[in-house]
Amino acid sequence: MERWKINLAVLWAGQFLVMAGMTMIVPFLPLYLQDLGMHDQHEVAVWAGLIFAGNFVTSFLFQPLWGGLADRYGRKVMLLRSGFGMAIVMTLMGFAGTAWHLLLLRMLNGTISGFVPAAVALMSANTPRERMGFAMGTLQSGAVAGSILGPFIGGLMAAWVGFRPIFFITGGTLFAASLLVAWLVKETFDAKEAASKPKQSMLSSFNELRLTRQLPSLYAVTFLIQFSLLSVQPLLPLFVQKLHGQDAMIAFYAGLVGSVTGFSNMAAAPVLGRVADRIGPERILFVCLIGAAVASVPQAIAGNVWQLLAARFFLGIFLGGLLPTVNALIRKHTPSGMESRSYSFNSSALSLGNMLGPVVGGAVSGFITIQQIFLISGFLLLINAFWARKSLTPLRPKEPAGGS
Numbered sequence: 583m584e585r586w587k588i589n590l591a592v593l594w595a596g597q598f599l600v601m602a603g604m605t606m607i608v609p610f611l612p613l614y615l616q617d618l619g620m621h622d623q624h625e626v627a628v629w630a631g632l633i634f635a636g637n638f639v640t641s642f643l644f645q646p647l648w649g650g651l652a653d654r655y656g657r658k659v660m661l662l663r664s665g666f667g668m669a670i671v672m673t674l675m676g677f678a679g680t681a682w683h684l685l686l687l688r689m690l691n692g693t694i695s696g697f698v699p700a701a702v703a704l705m706s707a708n709t710p711r712e713r714m715g716f717a718m719g720t721l722q723s724g725a726v727a728g729s730i731l732g733p734f735i736g737g738l739m740a741a742w743v744g745f746r747p748i749f750f751i752t753g754g755t756l757f758a759a760s761l762l763v764a765w766l767v768k769e770t771f772d773a774k775e776a777a778s779k780p781k782q783s784m785l786s787s788f789n790e791l792r793l794t795r796q797l798p799s800l801y802a803v804t805f806l807i808q809f810s811l812l813s814v815q816p817l818l819p820l821f822v823q824k825l826h827g828q829d830a831m832i833a834f835y836a837g838l839v840g841s842v843t844g845f846s847n848m849a850a851a852p853v854l855g856r857v858a859d860r861i862g863p864e865r866i867l868f869v870c871l872i873g874a875a876v877a878s879v880p881q882a883i884a885g886n887v888w889q890l891l892a893a894r895f896f897l898g899i900f901l902g903g904l905l906p907t908v909n910a911l912i913r914k915h916t917p918s919g920m921e922s923r924s925y926s927f928n929s930s931a932l933s934l935g936n937m938l939g940p941v942v943g944g945a946v947s948g949f950i951t952i953q954q955i956f957l958i959s960g961f962l963l964l965i966n967a968f969w970a971r972k973s974l975t976p977l978r979p980k981e982p983a984g985g986s
Contacts, residue, residue, distance in 0.1 A: 585768060586709045590717055592766045593701045594724035599759035600665065600697045601728030603672065603752040606736030614745045615681055629681045633688050635937055640692035642933040646784040648696045649703070649926020654781075656771045657704035657922055658763065660696060665760030667694035669753045676749030692933075697759075698725060699929040703922040704769050706913035714913060715863055718906035719855025723848045726902075730844035775919075787923045796915040797924060799973035800908055801931040803867075803966055807904050808935025810962040811874075813943030814881075815840075817952045826887045835887050842891055843898030850902030855910075863907040863914070864974050870903035871967035878960025882953040905932075911974065 607614070612630045620626050652660040671691045678684045702721060709717045739748050792798045819836040826835055858866040877897035884890040908928070916924040943955055950958075 586705070586713070586717070589708060589767050589769075590705060590720060592762055593705060594721060596661075596665070596759040596763050597698060597701055597721060597724040598728040599755050599762075600668070601725045602732035602735060603728075603755035603759075604668075605729050605732030606739070606748055606752050606755075607675075613740070615684075617745055618678070618680060618684075620681060629685075633681065633685050635941070636685050636688040637692040637695070638933045638937040640689045641695050642692075642930045642937065644693050645696060645699060645926040645929040645933065646787070646923065647926075649699065649923040649929075650784060650787060652700055652703060652922030652926070653920055656769060657700050657707065658767055658769050658771075660700040660922070661704065661763050661767070662760055664695055664697040664700060665756055665763060668697070669756035669760060672749055672756060673753030674749075676746045676753070696926070696929070699925045700922065702909050703925045704767070706909065706925070707921050708770050711914075712859060714910045715855040715858030715866075715907065716852060717855070718909045719851040719853070719858070719902070722902070722906045722909075723851045726844050726848045726851070730841050730848070733841070787920070788927060791916070791920065791924055791927065794915050794917070796974055797912065797927075799970065800912055800915070801928050803970050804905070804908055804928050805931040805935045806962055806966045807871075807908075808932050809939040809942070810959040810966070811901070812936055812939030813959055814952060814955050815940050815943065817943060817947055817955065821952045822887060822890070825884065825890060839887065839890055839894055842894045843901060846895045846898030847902040850899045851906055854903035855906055858903070858907055858910060863910045864971070866903045867907040867911070867974075868967055868971045870900040870907070871963050871970060873900035874904065875960040875963035875967065878956045878963065882956035882960075 611633065612626050615626050615629055615633075620629065648660055648664070668691055671687055671694065675684060675687050678687065702718070705717050705721055706714065736748055739751065743751075818839055822836045822839050854866055854870070874897060877893060877900060880893035880896070881890060884893055909925070912924055912928055913921065947955065
């Protein structure tokens, strides 16, 4: 098997294990806070939100730093740093005694995180350009599969073994993913050439990257994708409750609605990646942004849970072509030797969208309905599509004066 295919298989498994481990705690985080002695419902809700967002705040700030170090010392080193570091931090969460302990550990986890962008950077630098779309799509499917199954596995284990042991199991999962990378992943990296290049601050790196006009546009596209899609995320359980009513099955339906996009995303991402290799990632990105915008309409007019499920599944198909094509385009336009820094800035944009989307969506929900938020989300994706098409289209050379 070709080396890049072995790397892809191992990193797919690594991303699956990392994302499954990171999302196992999602279903029971408020319950864990109650287990720590916090009983006021409003206080639990506020702390759960802070603890959830703390990871994204520090991740947004520190990703460019790790990206610069990856370009100087290698992407595999950053994968191992992140994987083993998160394994330790997640294990420590099992010993937390207060909400403050959890918040600080989540912020520390965001500080040392970076497994996913490092994996993307390593694959992009060690994959033939003509197979980039397929590799990015397949890698994305591993992260999505872990994100889908993580909460499900976490919920089952919480009922089986209790809350604290899950943190220890998660730490072991992350440790196993890191060992897989250490043993099996190989990268082509010229350390002498990297060391010979002058050191750059994060600001100077960004200033150099933004000279390639497509890169700031792609970072903005990533932010808008995450912001528009996650703005409805905190409100989905309430919308499901409104459509279905309150009964014993409401938690099941809410979970199904939240995860169904992941199933279609996981199936569509490698297929759309192959198509992008044939017709170009720019076209796939434009079509998928338009498709995701259109898919917002049936969600807004859904009259029951099954219609909402179908609309969310339809949305997931187009989501499978968004971030993988953005990653392929970043690799296409990034100067050689700056791949990790470029992906780290994109990861910061993604974290910012993950952080602000739910906050803004929850804040405006007191003034407008969730149906209107769906439509606004679709409108943002539509604007994003046409702006991406304009900003990613190569500039035509100017005609000489006087013509010929």
